[in-house]
Amino acid sequence: MTLSDALRRYKRDVSTTKAGQRWEELRLDKMDNEMTFVGELIGNITADQIAEWRDLRLKKVSSPSVRRDMTLLSSVFEIAKREWKCCTINPVREVKRPSNGRPRDRRVSLSEVSALTTRLGFIEGVAPVTLQQELAYAFLLALETAMRQGEILGLKVKDVLIKDRYVRLEMTKNGESRNVPLTRRAGELLEVLLGERSGDSQVFRLSSASADAMFRKIRDELHIVDLHFHDTRHEATTRLARKVDVLDLARITGHKDPRSLMVYYNATAAEMAARLD
Incomplete structure (x- = not known):
């Protein structure tokens, strides 16, 4: 062989x-x-x-x-x-492996979120019609939940329990299932996405390959530098770190070692100063 x-x-x-x-x-x-x-x-x-x-x-x-x-x-x-x-x-x-390098700590600014979702045709409260609009919903949902792109695009309607305010992920990157709690904003986005649908159908039509290509194209058109879709996971976990302790955060994101999450407790100096008042 x-x-x-x-x-x-x-x-x-x-x-x-x-x-x-x-x-x-x-x-x-x-x-x-x-x-x-x-x-x-x-x-x-x-x-x-x-x-x-x-x-x-x-x-x-x-x-x-x-x-x-x-x-x-x-x-x-x-x-x-x-x-x-x-x-x-x-x-x-x-063979010796190269060092892991410094983890990415790219934050996603509100102006970048606004520019991207506007360019993708997002309309508040209106169900997506185009794949670009679906990408906008996936992007916003990622910022609220810290779910990976593949986890979001793989969602089925039956996985979303809006009344109980969580999403059930049966299979994740690390091979285990987990429940992801929903912020109020995430619940609102999913309500629009689901509409009256039920059962085993997919929430999104968009594939990961199409989402990657589309995101890079729109990002470059807007001259946004060094932003990847996966940076939403860091941004979301940084925001969630303000609200929950590290063990709860690990359950939300699916990290097996809570110590690896310390990089996400990455508040800016201005944010830390605000907490002191």
Whole structure:
């Protein structure tokens, strides 16, 4: 079995069982297309080749991105070794991973929210008709709930319990379900989105791939610098940190280690000064 064969088999047999299926499939395809040694037998791949690939990737993308790629590649080698029996070592384990780097702490300003939602055609209290309007609703909902883009776009009507003020996520990125409480604003947005619908239908028609492309296009048209949709998660958790303690915040966001949430307690100096009065 070549490394290319292993990447494709992992994509077919393993990635399809995961909540992060789309991300994994994209990463595996990129590895298959870009690695110069994918045609070699997986059992012949060396740590030196992995290290060379790591260094080339670091010239193009951030350290955290390379770390995630290496984690995925390591998983491919592990299953190839333990279950497929086509290699005896995992060379990724022998290669030093780049430092994780400083976590993003990009805040989302009110002026940016206004500019983006206006450009996307958002109308308060009016159900979305276009996919751009759906993206505006997803963006606003992310700012209220700290849910990931994929979690929001994957919502079904039956997952939304507006009267009880929470959303039930059956499968999340870390493989566990969780309940996400709704602010009053989040409830209002979802009421408009759901209308009279019920049952197993999707709340959104918009796919993650379309949402990503559309968000980047509109952001660049508006000359908004260094803003990603995922920054809404940091913004929302920073806001929620003013209202709940770190353990409750971990339950809301799905973080397994509450210590990792300290980065979200990231109030500006002006905000901290206001609390002192």
